[in-house]
Amino acid sequence: MKDKKNTEHKEKNTKDILDTSQNNNADIENENSDSFLEKEIKPITLSKEEIDIIFEKEMLPHINALYTFAFRLTNNEDDANDLVQETYLKAYRFFASYEQGTNAKAWLYRILKNSFINNYRKQSKEPNKIDYEEAETIFHSEKNNYNPTDSRDKVFKGLLGDEVSNALMALPLDFKTVIMLCDVEGFTYEEIAKIVDTPIGTVRSRLHRGRKMLKEMLAKYAASLGYDVSDQKSENQDEEVKNSETN
Amino acid sequence: MEQNDNTNNENEKTIKNDVDCDEVIRKLNMILDGEIAKEEETKLLHHIDDCNNCLEQYHIEKSFKELLKSKLQNLSVSVSLIQSIKDKIKGKS
Numbered sequence: 268m269k270d271k272k273n274t275e276h277k278e279k280n281t282k283d284i285l286d287t288s289q290n291n292n293a294d295i296e297n298e299n300s301d302s303f304l305e306k307e308i309k310p311i312t313l314s315k316e317e318i319d320i321i322f323e324k325e326m327l328p329h330i331n332a333l334y335t336f337a338f339r340l341t342n343n344e345d346d347a348n349d350l351v352q353e354t355y356l357k358a359y360r361f362f363a364s365y366e367q368g369t370n371a372k373a374w375l376y377r378i379l380k381n382s383f384i385n386n387y388r389k390q391s392k393e394p395n396k397i398d399y400e401e402a403e404t405i406f407h408s409e410k411n412n413y414n415p416t417d418s419r420d421k422v423f424k425g426l427l428g429d430e431v432s433n434a435l436m437a438l439p440l441d442f443k444t445v446i447m448l449c450d451v452e453g454f455t456y457e458e459i460a461k462i463v464d465t466p467i468g469t470v471r472s473r474l475h476r477g478r479k480m481l482k483e484m485l486a487k488y489a490a491s492l493g494y495d496v497s498d499q500k501s502e503n504q505d506e507e508v509k510n511s512e513t514n
Numbered sequence: 515m516e517q518n519d520n521t522n523n524e525n526e527k528t529i530k531n532d533v534d535c536d537e538v539i540r541k542l543n544m545i546l547d548g549e550i551a552k553e554e555e556t557k558l559l560h561h562i563d564d565c566n567n568c569l570e571q572y573h574i575e576k577s578f579k580e581l582l583k584s585k586l587q588n589l590s591v592s593v594s595l596i597q598s599i600k601d602k603i604k605g606k607s
């Protein structure tokens with residue numbers, strides 16, 4: 268249970284965000300992250316009651332999945348709650364830009380992802396940001412510690428949940444995002460490309476690099492627990508990724 | 515995935531020769547992500563079935579993907595957040 272102070276604080280935050288967007292549409296256009304909501308607006312003929320019913324039936328059931336995503340992005344319960352609330356209020360406000368019968372979940376994820384980016388751009392800080400180059404250097408320099416041996420598919424089985432989520436947290440945002448969307452939520456590459464606004468080739472290469480970094484972090488951890496760690500065959504995949512990035 | 519039996523020996527060879535290990539390894543993640551067209555997927559899976567090295571890599575990638583999913587999914591929001599969202603929406607005209 269949250270304490271009351273927190274809840275009030277949250278409500279105020281969300282209200283501020285909504286007020287800003289209502290009073291100042293020009294701002295929204297400039298912050299292009301949310302502008303897709305404005306652009307895709309269509310005339311709506313439904314009553315408030317009808318909208319509320321659709322909203323409850325098609326949007327709210329995704330709340331736990333959205334919260335899971337929000338928590339992985341923010342690494343903080345209160346921020347995740349704020350982000351989920353902001354997402355739903357925007358989705359409601361811009362309901363007319365949702366095309367009924369299409370993928371409501373993907374639409375909500377897109378709003379959440381853009382809201383998250385807007386918020387931290389405003390605060391000019393990204394939680395847990397690690398520069399990608401830096402991250403890669405670290406992982407590669409540590410790779411030499413492993414003994415390439417026969418691989419076992421049980422290598423990762425003994426890992427604890429915390430280790431996995433900590434490793435994910437340490438990934439740069441772009442990589443963390445596609446892994447959540449693909450491996451946890453099971454979105455297709457095409458859906459992911461739309462949610463994060465990049466070409467499919469970029470989605471594929473981010474997935475590849477992100478998984479590779481995660482694997483290396485976790486393999487190191489597994490090795491420290493005495494698991495047999497394999498040197499996995501990924502050189503070929505690297506080539507593929509290079510090719511796909513130019514698409 | 516079904517194993518070809520003896521009557522299909524010719525076929526099996528053709529399929530196997532069609533695909534090499536490099537290609538399979540390159541496409542492992544796309545197979546697991548369900549991003550390969552059915553027909554090509556069948557070919558690749560046939561190779562995997564018959565090739566110990568690829569099969570092993572396949573299982574590693576598969577269990578890694580399953581690990582991520584099982585450890586990162588399914589957090590739950592508080593009832594009060596759901597209520598708060600519903601209340602705010604009710605108040606809107």
Ligand SMILES: [Zn+2]
Nearest residue numbers: 534535565568
């Ligand atoms: Zn092979």
